[in-house]
Amino acid sequence: METVRNTALEAWMDENGHSSNSLAEAVNRAQERLTGRPGGHDGSSVRAWKSGRIRWPKSATRKALEDVTGLPAIALGFVPRGRTRSAPAPPQEDPDMKRRTLVGGIAAAAAAAAAPGTAAPRRxxxxxxxxxxxxxxxxxxxxxxxxxxxxxxxxxxxxxxxxxxxxxxxxxxxxxxxxxxxxxxxxxxxxxxxxxxxxxxxxxxxxxxxxxxxxxxxxDQAIKFRIWSHAGTMYRHMGRPADALAANDVARGLYITRRDPMFACLGHARQAATLGLTGDTAAVQRALDCAQDALDRANRGLARPVWMAAACDGAELETLALAAHLRLGNFEQAEAHAHRSLTLLRPQMQRDRAINTVRLAHAQLAQGDADAATATAMKVPADAATQHARVSRMLQDFGAALRATAHGSPTVKTWIEYAAAWRATA
Missing domain, CATH: 1.20.58 (Methane Monooxygenase Hydroxylase; Chain G, domain 1)
Known part of the structure; x- marks a missing residue:
């Protein structure tokens, strides 16, 4: 029997960005959900469907294909046993127009199979x-x-x-x-x-x-990681280190951290920031060492979610190391990490730059350099100082610490006048 290519299936794969291997994997997973046993398909199976060598797959495979595509098997170009399919006429129109017409026809066929006589639903x-x-x-x-x-x-x-x-x-x-x-x-x-x-x-x-x-x-493993990692940060800001560590452990235990060291780096770094709340210097350093090792192993050229940009630059590791050492009272180390983070942060990351600038001011003040600390804090843009809740709170804390350590000095007067000026513009 002459084989006829299954152009309907090919068009669906092209429209949805599937290769033969990726479609085979999706069908195998769908078949496992249906039967409890994974399918045994690979790229050659899909190529057999596309070429027309297999015109009507087995029932479990058909159902899995329908689950994956959202279309009935007939709309995907498969032909039940006992029926014939004529070979398509040679193309005489523009290939792109033909593909668009064919894809539109697939959606229409699906609608007709589901509810004859009704208008086709949106695809x-x-x-x-x-x-x-x-x-x-x-x-x-x-x-x-x-x-x-x-x-x-x-x-x-x-x-x-x-x-x-x-x-x-x-x-x-x-x-x-x-x-x-x-x-x-x-x-x-x-x-x-x-x-x-x-x-x-x-x-x-x-x-x-x-x-x-x-x-x-x-x-999606990447978004699971982001959510649990954010949960850890939330509990850290709320002063609940046990919950923060537990949430971070969920993020760090995801498979993606073993597949991509960049995620492992971020997980270890955020754990270090949380461990800073516990006062365990050795544990913080171990976590930071693991984060640096993972960053060194990571392929920075891989495509990753847009929210990973600072982690890929190394800026996030420096930022979280700064937060950890500041909590521990290691102010010289905190200052060093602050300077590195501000160098690595991209220009558009204005929020992170403002936060790390205030952290740098705190580290400098804690080392007894009120003048340098005040000059640093005054570099924070007025809009960040007045409109960002975390930055505002950190600057208030800085002002209180400055008044406590340099009471009555000209530096304190300078800061009070400066803070009053940007509050007046809020």
Whole structure:
């Protein structure tokens, strides 16, 4: 019997960004969920489907394919036994137009199979996911510039809802649905982080629970890591080191930290910052050594989520080492890490730069250099000093420490006048 290529399946794979191997893996996972046993397909199996050598896969395979694609087997170009499929006529139109027509026909066939006589539902695809990921990059950019703002939290939460609404807006493949859950979890994690950064901890906990549920449905290890790691940071800021260490342990135990040392680096560094609350200098140093070792082993050229930028630069490790040593009272080491972090931070990371500048001022003041510390603190931009909850609180603490250590000095007067000036512009 003459074989006829399955152009419908090829078009679906092209539209959804699947290779033969990735589709085989997705089908194997779907088959395991259906039967309790993983499928045995590989790239050659998919190539046999595309070439037409296998025209009607076994029932378990067909069901798994339908779960993965969201389409009936017939709409994917498979032909039941006993039926014939004629070879397609030679292409006479533009190939791109033909592909678009074919993909549109697949969606229409799926709708007709599900509900004859009704209009075709909207097809949700990776282009929708790409649009959401672009919006996520915008949220991250806003966080780097401003951080902690209620507006960022609200926008991120609204975009999480938008990603979830797409789940019910039309048909989609399993890959697209998982990606939509990942997008929703990403936005919720940013809402969570904005609430943490703005010291709105009750709101952060609500976002955290929603983000954790969405991340589980997505199966995205990177976003799971981000959420649990943020949970550790939240509990650290709340002064609950036991909970912070436990949350960090969940993040550090994820498979992604073994697959990519850059995630391991970030996990160890955040653990070090939390251990700073316990006063265990040896444990902090061990964690920082592990973080540095992981950073040295990491391939910095790999594509990673946009929120990993500071970790990939090494700036995040220096920032968290600064926080840990400042907590321990190792002020000379804290100052050294502060200078390195400020050198490594990208220009757009204005929020982190403001925070680390205040930390540097604290380290200098603790070493008895009130003049240098005050000059450093005065470098913090007025908008960060007045509009960012963490920065404002840290500057208030700096002012109190300065008055306590240099009471009545001209430096204190200079700081009081400066602080009054930027408060007046708030």
């Amino acid at each position: 949700i695809g990776m282009s929708d996911v790409d649009r959401l990921q672009h919006r996520f990059a915008e949220i991250i950019a806003s966080d780097h510039r401003h951080g902690g703002q209620l507006g960022i939290e609200q926008r991120a939460a609204a975009l999480a809802d938008e990603a979830l609404n797409l789940q019910n807006a039309g048909s989609a493949s399993q890959r697209v649905r998982s990606s939509l859950y990942s997008c929703a979890a990403s936005f919720r994690s940013s809402a969570m982080w904005a609430a943490i950064d703005g010291r709105r901890y009750d709101d952060a906990k609500v976002h955290m629970r929603e983000a954790q549920a969405l991340a589980e449905m997505s199966g």
